[in-house]
Amino acid sequence: MASYLIMTPPGAPADDERARFIADGFSWVSFFFPALWLMAKRAWLLGISVAVLQILLILVSTLPGGFTAALILQLALSLVVSLEGPLFIARKLAAEDWTLRTILPARNIETAEEIYFSNATATAHHRSATPLQSIEWSKTGRTEKAAGLGLFESYGER
Template sequence: MTASFLILTPPGEPAATESAAFVRDGFRWTAFFFPALWLLAHRLWLWGAIALALQIAATVLTGSPGLELAGWTLALTVSVLTALEGPYALARAREASDWTLRSVITARDLETAEHIYYSEHAPPEKPAAYALPASDTSSKAAPPPAIGLLGYDGD
């Protein structure tokens, strides 16, 4: 199964920096089961506080006679929205902090996504310096003339 990875780099860093963040864009089971904790753990303070307030409201509703279905629906909605949109909110929060979205890569896993990204953004290798063959200094004879053939040394 493949997933999309959003690659973000910190402000002022080049594309091939090792501090690039790879955010998997997809359903997160931990965010589904613990929405407020997941958001707070990822420093999404406002969204975490909203999710926590909604979870408390859902708990109160499930304890009220006749409103149990509304409470379960609210709790399920918060969990599903956090699990689906949490990674995107994380990427948007980093972009708001001047992080740069460098690429979106589809890969099987994080290791493959890193390999693809860093192979595309690796600094260019310097071409090998070509050494000219050393001239034979043992013979003092001048090379024969090259009639119209530039670079031909008579061999």
């Protein structure tokens, strides 16, 4: 079962149709094509940085004795992007003032949408309910308070 981060645009209500469902889990597409996956998710700076690193690793692999090192570094880069990619996207959206509404465990995205929108409709009638605000990022991109998401948890320690 995967966990889905549900984020809504700035100023939007909880039951907005533009809510983004971000699957927090391993992605095969991002493992095999990390730079293209990041660019498809509109994380341009990260995508370009990963593409440059991949090109440099290809150049290193042509050097004598560099193939093994380049292969290991390429696998490590792909693993980091495929495991941490959803958190990169969530942080990018949070920097654009999107609101993290909740985190739902669900079998697939259709089930997550059904659970979320049925709960969002029910709580829309009860204005006393407040949205989950477990991730807050400052404008500098540093975490102020963060949920335990991803491989590398950032709770403010060094």
